[in-house]
Amino acid sequence: MTIRSQLNLIRRRVLIITLLTWVVFAVGSFLITVHRWFIVVSLLAFIGLILETIFLMFGIRCPKCKAALGHTLSYPPQGLSISDKIKFCPFCGVSLDSEIEIEKSFST
């Protein structure tokens, strides 16, 4: 697995969760007129959106240098994938298309 594919996997999962949270927020906001408890649903969804945005900015990190790549990866993407124009980590220079070194939990 390459660094790019791992970052794409994380980014896609968070973006899909964010989309679902937006739907919950929107539906909850419309249903406030039906029952007041939907205010709680909308507030929880809004807090979730804030947390997901913070994670997208600071939680996605380079596996080599652990620097936050949120701003770099927010460059206009190709669908839900990271743009092919981003080739390297801007902090340590590792290629995003290089293989991730898998740490073994036990030594032989």
Ligand SMILES: [Zn+2]
């Ligand atoms: Zn790096």
